[in-house]
Amino acid sequence: MVPMATLTVITNLKGAVTPDPARPWAVDFIEDAAIAAGGGKVLWTGPRAELPARFQDAGVVDGQGRWASPGFVDPHTHLLFGGDRSHEFNRRLHGVTYAQLAAEGGGIRETVRATRAATVPELVALGEERLRAYRRKGVLHLEAKTGYGLELEAESRLLEAYARLRSRGWSLDVTLMPAHDLPQEFAGDPDRYVAEVADSWQPELVRRHPGVASHCDVFVEKGVFTPAQGRAVLESGRRLGLKPRIHADEFCSTGGAELSAEVGAASADHLMFASDAGIRAMAQAGVVPTLLPATTLFLGMKDYAPARKMIAEGCRVALASDFNPGSCACIDPLLVLRLGCLQLRLTFEEAFTAMTLHPARSLGRADLGHLHPGASARVLLWDVKHPLDLVYWMGEAFLPAIVEPA
Numbered sequence: 092m093v094p095m096a097t098l099t100v101i102t103n104l105k106g107a108v109t110p111d112p113a114r115p116w117a118v119d120f121i122e123d124a125a126i127a128a129g130g131g132k133v134l135w136t137g138p139r140a141e142l143p144a145r146f147q148d149a150g151v152v153d154g155q156g157r158w159a160s161p162g163f164v165d166p167h168t169h170l171l172f173g174g175d176r177s178h179e180f181n182r183r184l185h186g187v188t189y190a191q192l193a194a195e196g197g198g199i200r201e202t203v204r205a206t207r208a209a210t211v212p213e214l215v216a217l218g219e220e221r222l223r224a225y226r227r228k229g230v231l232h233l234e235a236k237t238g239y240g241l242e243l244e245a246e247s248r249l250l251e252a253y254a255r256l257r258s259r260g261w262s263l264d265v266t267l268m269p270a271h272d273l274p275q276e277f278a279g280d281p282d283r284y285v286a287e288v289a290d291s292w293q294p295e296l297v298r299r300h301p302g303v304a305s306h307c308d309v310f311v312e313k314g315v316f317t318p319a320q321g322r323a324v325l326e327s328g329r330r331l332g333l334k335p336r337i338h339a340d341e342f343c344s345t346g347g348a349e350l351s352a353e354v355g356a357a358s359a360d361h362l363m364f365a366s367d368a369g370i371r372a373m374a375q376a377g378v379v380p381t382l383l384p385a386t387t388l389f390l391g392m393k394d395y396a397p398a399r400k401m402i403a404e405g406c407r408v409a410l411a412s413d414f415n416p417g418s419c420a421c422i423d424p425l426l427v428l429r430l431g432c433l434q435l436r437l438t439f440e441e442a443f444t445a446m447t448l449h450p451a452r453s454l455g456r457a458d459l460g461h462l463h464p465g466a467s468a469r470v471l472l473w474d475v476k477h478p479l480d481l482v483y484w485m486g487e488a489f490l491p492a493i494v495e496p497a
């Protein structure tokens with residue numbers, strides 16, 4: 092039992108909107124709601140008139156007539172990197188190709204150089220700035236990858252920075268991703284790099300930073316790593332206790348979705364060109380397809396991921412920001428939610444669930460992404476007539492208040 096002194100009721104809510112963990116795509120809109128919390132957890136959510144008697148004497152938080160929702164969960168970010176590539180963006184608008192920029196040492200190579208040069212305190216400061224931006228917009232938990240170090244010591248500094256961010260109270264899951272790209276030192280020899288990552292770096296990084304990373308990831312794509320190379324990286328990670336995630340089928344179908352099912356990945360991400368067989372395989376294996384529509388928008392591509400087909404096959408789709416310096420300079424959950432509805436053709440209920448419950452599940456977090464008993468009591472309060480306003484008023488920068496009862 093939670094002592095009465097620590098019980099809190101959030102009341103005077105216009106409503107509460109929450110996915111239901113027991114029903115894959117159902118979202119409840121509870122008008123005139125109340126939420127009872129204790130010990131940092133939701134104990135009860137429902138219509139205020141039905142608040143159980145045991146909460147009548149609890150402390151009260153005034154919801155100010157707003158709509159309560161769970162915090163957004165972002166399951167795919169490249170939170171930590173050094174440098175700034177905004178100058179490159181305008182050069183591309185002026186017609187300079189990515190290949191030209193790369194030949195000049197720009198593109199991802201510029202980010203890798205800047206990340207390798209960054210100290211751990213510098214990385215922590217960058218991370219806090221970005222995490223504050225996410226939080227201000229309602230993302231209360233996110234996944235964050237390494238992968239701009241591409242050498243052992245720089246990847247190790249990224250893990251150290253993530254460990255420090257967590258020790259400062261930021262809620263994040265860390266994914267180890269030294270095989271994000273082929274570093275220049277291994278140009279022309281991806282097999283040698285994959286062997287180095289799988290046999291040497293990943294074991295060493297997990298030994299140095301126990302308990303920091305919970306997942307591993309690899310970029311399976313034409314011109315980057317093959318499915319066989321991806322499998323070697325992920326199987327090495329799994330032997331170290333890391334759950335696989337995969338960057339898959341972003342620019343063409345290379346069998347990434349199929350591989351995610353074969354290795355039992357927690358998620359397969361991007362998937363604009365996932366094959367029908369790959370989609371069926373993900374559905375059967377319970378892989379969460381994680382779609383990144385802001386990246387499609389930022390890259391000016393026309394092919395959004397086939398979300399409707401995935402849902403029809405029984406997949407529990409998630410949406411994520413893919414925040415990174417090259418293909419998605421975006422910390423904006425409402426933009427992702429809106430693209431989910433407007434480009435992926437998800438209903439509001441589907442897009443909302445894909446930004447709360449399903450990403451939380453893909454990260455193994457049953458306590459996040461909903462407001463049912465047992466959920467984290469960190470709650471967003473939106474000053475809107477109805478949650479649909481978050482999508483309908485597509486240019487509005489709604490910012491939620493955040494309530495965190497003890």
Ligand SMILES: [Zn+2]
Pocket residue numbers: 167169338413415
């Ligand atoms: Zn990514």
